Amino acid sequence: MICNLSRRRFLTSVAGAIALARIPALIASPSNRDLITKVIPASGDPLAVIGMGTWRTFNVGHDPVLIEQRTEVLKAFFQHGGELVDSSPMYGSAEAVLGKALAALNRHEDVFAATKIWTRGKQDGIEQVEELERLWGLDRFELLQIHNLLDWRVHMDTLKQMRADGKVRYIGITTSHGRRLDDFEDIMASEPLDFVQLTYNVLDRWAEERLLPLARERGIAVIANRPFQGGQLFSRFQSQPLPAWAGEAGVSNWAEFFLKFIVSHPAVTCAIPATTSVEHMNENMGAQFGMLPDADQREQMARYVREL
Amino acid sequence: MEYALSDLIMFTPEVYLRLFIRFNEAVWPVQLLALAAGVAIPVLLTRQSMMARKLAVALLSLAWIACGFGFMGNFYAPINWPVAYFGYAFAGQALLIAAVAGAWQPPVRWSPVGQRGKALIALWLLMLLVLPWLTVAAASDGRALPFFALTPDLTVLGSILATTLVPRAVRWLLLLIPIVWCGFSALTLLALGLPFPIIVPLAGLLAAAVAFFLPDA
Numbered sequence: 283m284i285c286n287l288s289r290r291r292f293l294t295s296v297a298g299a300i301a302l303a304r305i306p307a308l309i310a311s312p313s314n315r316d317l318i319t320k321v322i323p324a325s326g327d328p329l330a331v332i333g334m335g336t337w338r339t340f341n342v343g344h345d346p347v348l349i350e351q352r353t354e355v356l357k358a359f360f361q362h363g364g365e366l367v368d369s370s371p372m373y374g375s376a377e378a379v380l381g382k383a384l385a386a387l388n389r390h391e392d393v394f395a396a397t398k399i400w401t402r403g404k405q406d407g408i409e410q411v412e413e414l415e416r417l418w419g420l421d422r423f424e425l426l427q428i429h430n431l432l433d434w435r436v437h438m439d440t441l442k443q444m445r446a447d448g449k450v451r452y453i454g455i456t457t458s459h460g461r462r463l464d465d466f467e468d469i470m471a472s473e474p475l476d477f478v479q480l481t482y483n484v485l486d487r488w489a490e491e492r493l494l495p496l497a498r499e500r501g502i503a504v505i506a507n508r509p510f511q512g513g514q515l516f517s518r519f520q521s522q523p524l525p526a527w528a529g530e531a532g533v534s535n536w537a538e539f540f541l542k543f544i545v546s547h548p549a550v551t552c553a554i555p556a557t558t559s560v561e562h563m564n565e566n567m568g569a570q571f572g573m574l575p576d577a578d579q580r581e582q583m584a585r586y587v588r589e590l
Numbered sequence: 591m592e593y594a595l596s597d598l599i600m601f602t603p604e605v606y607l608r609l610f611i612r613f614n615e616a617v618w619p620v621q622l623l624a625l626a627a628g629v630a631i632p633v634l635l636t637r638q639s640m641m642a643r644k645l646a647v648a649l650l651s652l653a654w655i656a657c658g659f660g661f662m663g664n665f666y667a668p669i670n671w672p673v674a675y676f677g678y679a680f681a682g683q684a685l686l687i688a689a690v691a692g693a694w695q696p697p698v699r700w701s702p703v704g705q706r707g708k709a710l711i712a713l714w715l716l717m718l719l720v721l722p723w724l725t726v727a728a729a730s731d732g733r734a735l736p737f738f739a740l741t742p743d744l745t746v747l748g749s750i751l752a753t754t755l756v757p758r759a760v761r762w763l764l765l766l767i768p769i770v771w772c773g774f775s776a777l778t779l780l781a782l783g784l785p786f787p788i789i790v791p792l793a794g795l796l797a798a799a800v801a802f803f804l805p806d807a
């Protein structure tokens with residue numbers, strides 16, 4: 283695959299290759315302040331486990347005050363070592379706002395840019411990608427996904443061709459809320475995907491049954507969307523105390539609890555929480571440092587929230 | 591896992607309420623013209639003079655166009671893409687108002703002024719001067735004041751009130767787009783969790799139901 287890697291992404295690729303040679307497991311076992319990364323099976327590159335979603339949070343239109351504020355959120359994300367930013371043409375002005383924020387921070391080289399095709403028809407799909415590259419201010423995306431499988435057969439051919447031509451690095455598909463799971467599974471089993479994106483969090487665990495094992499089997503990286511169930515996990519549990527053993531699982535607040543539960547699943551590569559707040563971003567990014575819970579601790583975590 | 595209504599909303603309440611602030615800053619002092627038109631329309635509509643009524647209808651049509659292309663097209667649509675289509679629907683409604691009033695039902699045949707005219711003026715003033723403060727209350731910011739003829743919910747509510755003067759045979763035609771808008775706006779505000787501003791589109795739906803069944807005066 284021809285890859286026009288940016289400077290930073292090239293360096294991380296090299297670092298990833300070295301890391302991969304040393305660490306056989308998918309999860310690097312970090313010391314306390316090490317950034318937790320996972321390996322993208324298709325390339326062997328490492329990826330920071332906490333990414334950023336932009337649904338609702340970055341759709342601020344032309345509002346200069348809010349564009350500046352969201353730029354601060356993105357700045358905090360990068361300061362904590364964040365890499366993958368996920369968006370979609372479905373998210374209103376989010377991609378235009380991201381483009382402005384990236385330009386203000388001069389961070390085009392550092393972002394692992396992931397967006398989606400969300401339209402019907404081959405030509406419209408191609409034109410949409412070109413328009414999104416313009417909005418983000420990028421020559422090409424790291425990852426292009428087919429949003430909710432919309433017209434997926436048509437776009438899959440386009441994406442495979444783009445990947446072969448070096449116009450995108452990785453390709454994938456997305457779903458959420460547990461929709462079209464059978465189709466999703468069939469595509470995972472039959473198409474040469476690099477990434478899938480699906481809903482996975484401490485309460486919504488249906489992906490554990492078939493999709494996550496299939497992803498491991500097929501060497502597909504997994505992005506977990508709706509890690510906080512769209513924020514509902516906080517409304518439901520934030521007023522409750524963390525379990526006494528939280529520290530042993532590497533968790534010091536609820537955001538870390540929810541996110542570390544997700545990214546400690548061996549098949550999950552990265553979670554993409556969305557936020558409008560710098561303070562919340564700082565909290566969320568804490569989840570990509572320190573220890574991750576082991577399998578027993580994960581079950582304990584799931585049981586704890588179920589019983590609350 | 592099912593979709594909740596709130597899962598479908600693509601922006602935050604803060605972004606929505608700030609639209610009004612930004613719009614007001616951008617178009618000042620057009621608000622004064624909008625307010626003048628808002629006062630003039632019910633007064634002109636309830637006069638016997640054909641010219642006065644035609645002027646009122648023209649102002650009402652202009653209100654829909656200004657609202658569709660100004661606030662909706664340039665401010666609201668970028669954060670809520672279905673609103674772009676509503677912007678065009680608003681232009682269509684402007685034409686419909688002009689067509690219904692100008693061609694099919696000459697304004698002179700509208701209901702004579704009487705009790706209904708007085709009720710219209712009273713409700714219209716409520717819409718024009720009182721209901722805008724619900725958005726201000728939600729934003730806790732006086733700069734977020736919405737205006738009839740500039741922002742959609744008030745423009746639509748006022749127009750629904752005005753339809754009570756149109757013969758029932760064609761009134762329903764003028765109610766279609768307003769009803770769809772009020773439903774859309776009410777659901778949006780419900781999903782955003784904005785209990786004060788939602789009163790305006792809900793009042794619009796109620797007024798449309800009354801207008802739909804109200805016999806000719």
Ligand SMILES: NC(=O)c1ccc[n+]([C@@H]2O[C@H](COP(=O)([O-])OP(=O)(O)OC[C@H]3O[C@@H](n4cnc5c(N)ncnc54)[C@H](OP(=O)(O)O)[C@@H]3O)[C@@H](O)[C@H]2O)c1
Pocket residue numbers: 334335336337338339368369429430456457458479506507508509510511512513514516537554555556557558559561562563565566
């Ligand atoms: N089909 C698809 O492709 C698909 C579907 C769904 C989602 N996605 C992607 O996945 C991303 C994440 O999903 P999501 O945005 O729906 O939901 P989410 O990330 O689960 O939750 C976002 C909500 O959590 C709140 N939050 C974040 N951090 C917090 C903290 N530390 N403390 C308290 N509250 C916090 C945010 O509010 P504040 O702003 O106040 O922090 C926001 O309301 C999306 O943005 C999108 O990129 C993709």
